[in-house]
Amino acid sequence: MQNMNIKDIAKIAGVAPSTVSRVLNNRPDVSERTRKRILAIMEQYNYIPNNSARNLKMIESNAIGVLVKGIYNPFFSKIIQSIEEKIAEQGYSMTLNYNYDDSNDIDTAITLIKEKRLEGLICLGGNFEYIDEQQILSLNTPIVIASANIIDQQNKSILSSVTIDNEKAAFEAVDYLCNLGHTKIGMITTGESDRSIGRLRIQGYKKALQKHHIKVQKELMEIGEYTFDSGFNAMERLFDKDLGMTALFATSDIMAIGAAKAALSRGFIIPDDISIVGFDDIEYTRYFHPSLTTIKQPQVEIGYNSVEILFDILKKEKEHRHVILKTELVKRNSCKQISKE
Amino acid sequence: MQNMNIKDIAKIAGVAPSTVSRVLNNRPDVSERTRKRILAIMEQYNYIPNNSARNLKMIESNAIGVLVKGIYNPFFSKIIQSIEEKIAEQGYSMTLNYNYDDSNDIDTAITLIKEKRLEGLICLGGNFEYIDEQQILSLNTPIVIASANIIDQQNKSILSSVTIDNEKAAFEAVDYLCNLGHTKIGMITTGESDRSIGRLRIQGYKKALQKHHIKVQKELMEIGEYTFDSGFNAMERLFDKDLGMTALFATSDIMAIGAAKAALSRGFIIPDDISIVGFDDIEYTRYFHPSLTTIKQPQVEIGYNSVEILFDILKKEKEHRHVILKTELVKRNSCKQISKE
DNA sequence: CTGAAAGCGCTTACAG
DNA sequence: CTGAAAGCGCTTACAG
Numbered sequence: 184m185q186n187m188n189i190k191d192i193a194k195i196a197g198v199a200p201s202t203v204s205r206v207l208n209n210r211p212d213v214s215e216r217t218r219k220r221i222l223a224i225m226e227q228y229n230y231i232p233n234n235s236a237r238n239l240k241m242i243e244s245n246a247i248g249v250l251v252k253g254i255y256n257p258f259f260s261k262i263i264q265s266i267e268e269k270i271a272e273q274g275y276s277m278t279l280n281y282n283y284d285d286s287n288d289i290d291t292a293i294t295l296i297k298e299k300r301l302e303g304l305i306c307l308g309g310n311f312e313y314i315d316e317q318q319i320l321s322l323n324t325p326i327v328i329a330s331a332n333i334i335d336q337q338n339k340s341i342l343s344s345v346t347i348d349n350e351k352a353a354f355e356a357v358d359y360l361c362n363l364g365h366t367k368i369g370m371i372t373t374g375e376s377d378r379s380i381g382r383l384r385i386q387g388y389k390k391a392l393q394k395h396h397i398k399v400q401k402e403l404m405e406i407g408e409y410t411f412d413s414g415f416n417a418m419e420r421l422f423d424k425d426l427g428m429t430a431l432f433a434t435s436d437i438m439a440i441g442a443a444k445a446a447l448s449r450g451f452i453i454p455d456d457i458s459i460v461g462f463d464d465i466e467y468t469r470y471f472h473p474s475l476t477t478i479k480q481p482q483v484e485i486g487y488n489s490v491e492i493l494f495d496i497l498k499k500e501k502e503h504r505h506v507i508l509k510t511e512l513v514k515r516n517s518c519k520q521i522s523k524e
Numbered sequence: 525m526q527n528m529n530i531k532d533i534a535k536i537a538g539v540a541p542s543t544v545s546r547v548l549n550n551r552p553d554v555s556e557r558t559r560k561r562i563l564a565i566m567e568q569y570n571y572i573p574n575n576s577a578r579n580l581k582m583i584e585s586n587a588i589g590v591l592v593k594g595i596y597n598p599f600f601s602k603i604i605q606s607i608e609e610k611i612a613e614q615g616y617s618m619t620l621n622y623n624y625d626d627s628n629d630i631d632t633a634i635t636l637i638k639e640k641r642l643e644g645l646i647c648l649g650g651n652f653e654y655i656d657e658q659q660i661l662s663l664n665t666p667i668v669i670a671s672a673n674i675i676d677q678q679n680k681s682i683l684s685s686v687t688i689d690n691e692k693a694a695f696e697a698v699d700y701l702c703n704l705g706h707t708k709i710g711m712i713t714t715g716e717s718d719r720s721i722g723r724l725r726i727q728g729y730k731k732a733l734q735k736h737h738i739k740v741q742k743e744l745m746e747i748g749e750y751t752f753d754s755g756f757n758a759m760e761r762l763f764d765k766d767l768g769m770t771a772l773f774a775t776s777d778i779m780a781i782g783a784a785k786a787a788l789s790r791g792f793i794i795p796d797d798i799s800i801v802g803f804d805d806i807e808y809t810r811y812f813h814p815s816l817t818t819i820k821q822p823q824v825e826i827g828y829n830s831v832e833i834l835f836d837i838l839k840k841e842k843e844h845r846h847v848i849l850k851t852e853l854v855k856r857n858s859c860k861q862i863s864k865e
Numbered sequence: 866c867t868g869a870a871a872g873c874g875c876t877t878a879c880a881g
Numbered sequence: 882c883t884g885a886a887a888g889c890g891c892t893t894a895c896a897g
Contacts, residue, residue, distance in 0.1 A: 186638065190876055199884045199887045204591030204876055214882055231657060234639040235579035236874035254605060277624065297527065298575040318570060411811045440811050447813040470752045470781050472788040472813060529890055540868045545892055555866055577890035581872045 188229045195228070196221050197318075197475050207232055216428025238300055246276050247493065248301040250292055252331070254281045254429045256409070257306050257465045258436075258482070262329070265486030266305060273494055274489030275302070277494060282309065282521070288331075289314045296324050303493040306331055312379060317342050325496040325503070327489045332379040343492045343503040345485050350378050352478045352510040354430050356460045359476075360511055361395040364521040365458060367403065367428035368392070370419040371442055374406040405436045414441025422449060428458060429521055436461040436468050436477055442473065443517065454519035464513055473516035481508050528571045529828030536569070537562050548573055557579055579641055579733050588834065589642040591633055593672070594750070595622045599776075599823070600648050603670070606827030607646060614835055616643070622648060629672075632657045639664050644834040647672055653720060657682050666837040666844070668830045671821070673720040684827050684833045684844040689723050691792045693819045693851040694728025697773050697801045700817075700853055702736040705862040706771035706799060708744065711731070712758040712783055713775045715747040725803075727773050729740050748779045755782025763820055765788060770798060770862055777802035784812065784858065795860035805854055814857035822849050 187206070194201040205213045213221075219433045224230075247270050251259050263279065265487045278299060282291045288309035296304055303325045306349050312334040318343050320325065329345040360368050369389050373446060374380050389399050402424055407413035414433055418441065421428055433439035439461030446457050453459060453473050461468055464479035495501040534541040539558060542711050546554045547562045554562075565571075584682060586612050593598050599698070604620065611618045623632045629650035637645055646668045653675040659665065660682050670686040701709050710731050714722050732739050743765055746841050748754035755774055759782065762769055774780035780802030787798050794800055803808055805820035836842040 231635050233574040235873050236578035240876040247536055254603035294572050297572040347755040444811045470785045574890050581892040
């Protein structure tokens with residue numbers, strides 16, 4: 184039969200549709216005999232309930248949405264996995280959605296919640312600096328923003344967030360390079376699309392240089408985006424300026440690898456000729472050769488915390504909160520001490 | 525207002541719900557005045573239609589599903605992008621779903637189609653060797669299997685497929701290595717999860733060796749899975765056997781990179797000490813150092829062809845077909861001629 | 866160009 | 882433990 188519905192099953196089983204529905208939802212108030220019979224019939228006819236109809240009726244969709252900025256980002260994939268795991272533990276399902284680079288993140292988030300009747304949403308990446316508070320409030324659905332741009336002055340009770348201390352992380356990376364004796368330290372960072380995060384990391388870079396009494400040189404800073412290619416090209420530009428750069432800090436591993444490839448392609452040796460520190464700690468940094476020193480973002484914890492906050496709000500009716508997770512400098516083989524001049 | 529519905533909007537606009545619905549669906553039979561007024565009200569109240577209700581009513585969901593095996597696979601991501609693009613061109617929407625490694629692919633596919641009322645489904649990766657033909661037929665929804673395991677003897681009129689000639693591709697890779705003078709050529713391939721594809725690539729490996737009168741040595745073959753780590757470990761095992769291996773063919777770039785890292789970590793130089801050929805041509809291979817020689821799978825074409833077949837069946841009521849796309853050996857810097865002994 | 870009515874496939878009180 | 886009925890928010894013929 185083409186597409187069975189609950190009525191068809193009920194008819195075959197000789198019961199009312201409501202009884203079939205009870206079986207479908209694992210309700211206890213069905214006799215074992217009836218349940219088994221109905222289950223067998225469903226199996227036999229390969230019956231699969233129509234999700235749309237269910238969602239339409241059910242106030243509780245038991246679904247948590249995850250909205251990911253940009254397709255294919257190895258940094259997010261581990262976070263997503265940890266989110267999925269925790270959501271499943273709570274008996275909820277996760278629906279994963281990707282948001283293209285040029286779309287408005289908060290609008291997409293709101294649409295998603297309404298369309299799919301989500302009970303909560305976690306946003307991975309994206310820009311949430313300018314939001315309509317009333318709009319979010321009227322949704323009455325908790326949203327957790329993770330690893331994304333949010334503005335500091337924002338009303339803290341509207342959204343939750345899970346972030347890292349971007350300024351401090353960047354500071355540590357550059358401070359480390361300074362301590363190794365580097366004074367000409369290049370930086371490849373992301374531009375406009377990443378306003379607040381980018382700004383904070385640049386702050387950290389500058390502060391570390393200041394601590395070591397090194398003048399900030401604008402020419403040592405290049406803008407890239409989240410691709411190998413862009414890291415490669417930015418590094419080429421830096422080399423071409425011939426500034427005597429001995430170290431580089433890139434604000435994503437993907438860009439760091441692109442930059443490292445540019446260096447290696449020119450015949451430079453890493454770390455002998457140039458030291459490189461990345462950001463994120465994606466798996467590839469361990470398999471690139473030489474293995475890349477990087478700032479580790481606690482991906483699993485970012486996922487766990489996001490889900491925890493969501494369910495705290497959902498079940499215990501707690502308030503929104505804002506978690507800042509620790510990063511860690513992971514020293515591998517792309518940095519080297521140089522003699523101070 | 526909490527969650528507006530079509531009735532609310534209709535009431536405010538002083539029209540019938542059906543008129544609002546017409547505006548929502550861009551039907552031509554609404555006066556411009558009415559349309560504008562309703563649009564303005566929707567905007568003002570931030571109305572977003574409930575997808576579930578729409579899907580429930582509409583026979584045509586205008587949605588094509590893409591079911592991807594395993595989360596986060598850089599090889600698939602480019603295919604997905606090309607699929608999205610083509611689907612959008614047809615005025616359809618794409619819904620992306622990930623299928624975990626241990627779940628039954630065809631069951632998931634069927635469930636997805638029924639639940640979401642999909643008009644077509646493209647499966648990327650996965651195992652479709654054993655399927656219930658009646659079940660698929662009764663769905664009456666075209667399915668295209670791309671880059672996945674399908675069995676040769678299968679009824680060709682049930683499903684479409686887009687694949688490559690796995691045996692020939694592997695043959696070319698190994699033939700190339702043989703022509704460079706290598707005789708001790710290791711292979712790292714995927715195991716059970718990938719039965720038919722894996723088998724074909726092993727065939728290709730063996731045939732190339734035979735062509736060059738090289739005996740197949742079982743000890744030179746290792747099983748891995750689709751991770752850096754597994755490639756790394758398999759390579760370690762090969763090295764530990766001390767078989768005088770001078771070249772390696774890995775059936776995925778991810779494993780090839782893991783293997784390359786193992787070689788570099790031992791102080792070997794690629795390609796001087798060992799030549800490596802990967803498979804897929806993911807972006808990583810260009811940014812690894814040295815850049816990896818690999819078998820390019822035409823990712824964009826795989827995507828385009830899958831969508832094309834789907835719409836041919838959907839709109840022109842054509843039959844299922846089976847496309848085999850060409851691969852290409854992309855020579856980069858991980859292979860070297862050695863003197864024949 | 867617009868409206869009233871039926872119905873998509875489910876779930877959920879309410880009765881019994 | 883089971884059934885009849887109402888309704889979730891939409892769309893779609895059918896009238897007019």
